Amino acid sequence: MxxxxxxxxxxxxxxxxxxxxxxxxxxxxxxxxxxxxxxxxxxxxxxxxxxxxxxxxxxxxxxxxxxxxxxxxxxxxxxxxxxxxxxxxxxxxxxxxxxxxxxxxxxxxxxxDIDEFVYHEMITHIAMNTHPNPKNVLVVGGGDGGVIREILKHPSVEKAVLAEIDGGVIEASKKYFPEIATGLFGDARVDIQVADGIKHIAENKNKYDVIMVDSTEPVGPAVGLFEKGFYEGIREALKEDGIMVAQTESPWFNRDLIRRVFADLSATFLITRLYTASIPTYPSGLWSFTIGSKKYDPLDVDVRELPLLNTKYYRPEIHKTVFELPQFVRELTVKEEK
Known part of the structure; x- marks a missing residue:
């Protein structure tokens, strides 16, 4: 050779x-x-x-x-x-x-194709089922369309906006991941914008019930999606009872990032919660998500009243249990004494 x-x-x-x-x-x-x-x-x-x-x-x-x-x-x-x-x-x-x-x-x-449902269901349904009536929803990133697909399972949704900076991701997903990108093929509720999510957040105030930050790792164009100023912009873009959720990396490999993001969101929102899910192709297989809420606490939800969705990972019974964290992960949410 x-x-x-x-x-x-x-x-x-x-x-x-x-x-x-x-x-x-x-x-x-x-x-x-x-x-x-x-x-x-x-x-x-x-x-x-x-x-x-x-x-x-x-x-x-x-x-x-x-x-x-x-x-x-x-x-x-x-x-x-x-x-x-x-x-x-x-x-x-x-x-x-x-x-x-x-x-x-x-x-x-x-x-x-095989494990996408875990990530897309878990970043979506915890926040959507915590808000009592989510009508207007924004996805920052998420060009593969998986989060949009999950959002559309909620009948209360009137408008779902996708702000993806890279149109190439959208087109590749439509061609090679049609089962993930089902919501990107002409649903009247979906507004696809090839746009900078940070700029979109800055230009919209008091508009959304739920905002989901479906970003890549904090490198390249996604760096700004992990900064406190961005979270403050999200707070302003949300309605008075709005909720946001972001993917926040691996508790094994990104401990400092998780600790910083949780602290920034705690300083920005009334309620902040961290939860995890198992995703085999992501670093370490254990992945975290962080919720920031102006009013509603996911732990106050009556799981007996949650709808049965067409899902593979998420179900009402785990809505609260995912917040039961291993001690080494829970420690990332505790404010350090100076």
Whole structure:
């Protein structure tokens, strides 16, 4: 096997020189595309001297997301279905053996066919079932459409606005994740805006009953979605009894971030609660969400009155139990003594 290394360096997102691009020589098999910030994607490719593809040899292909400097998750892949570099990030859709199609942004797994329902149900229904009558709902990020799909299961909803900064994510999701993106195909209640969520929040006051921050990890265009000023803007964009919820990363790998976000939301909202869910393709498999509420406490909900939704993970009986945290996670919500 022969590979040719191009010394030209390229970062797929920032377009700055930090990684290597590999190509293939005639009669060789292998194509590597490197994401040095987050992980490595290996794509199979064959080349003959006449430029035609030759029959692929038997070779296993694996994708690795490096989740910390010392830990990663690896899954077997069949092929890359889509690759592009948008104005904001690198975007890949890969077909995997274990999890079906997988959406990868800047080398980080965002969602998969198999386990997507956990994340989308848990970021949505806790807040939606805590508010007694959510009519106007905003999703910041969430271009895959999964949160919109779950929101539309609530009959009280009159308008669901999606503010996604990267239109490429929306289009890729429609094509490769149609079961996730069902709410993005013409429902009259849905307003899709390819727009900066931070700017949208700043331009709207006293408008929404529920706001959901379905962001990527706090890098690139998502950094501002984890800052106190953004949460203060959300408070102003919510109605007087509004609720917000945000994904807040892994209690194993992002403890400082969770502690900071919880403190910022506690300083911004009357009620703040942290809860978790198990998502196998996310770093550590344990994921957190944080609610900020102006009036309603999710722990005051009468679960006997909650509707039975068409869900796979969320059900009324766990509405409160998800707030029963392991001690090491609960400690992240306790104000530190100075």
């Amino acid at each position: 022969i590979i040719e290394v191009n010394p030209k360096k390229l970062d797929m997102r920032m377009k700055q020189p930090i990684g290597y691009v590999f190509g293939i020589k005639p009669d060789s098999y292998l194509y590597l595309r490197a994401f040095p910030l987050c992980g490595i994607l290996i794509e199979d490719c064959c080349q003959r001297k006449d430029g035609l593809h030759m029959e692929k040899p038997q070779m296993e292909l694996w994708y690795t997301e490096r989740q910390t400097p010392n830990h990663g998750i690896t899954t077997k892949i069949n092929k890359t279905l889509h690759h592009e570099v948008t104005d904001f990030q690198s975007l890949d859709v890969i077909e995997t053996e274990q999890f079906g199609n997988m959406l990868v942004l800047d080398g980080m797994v965002m969602t998969t």
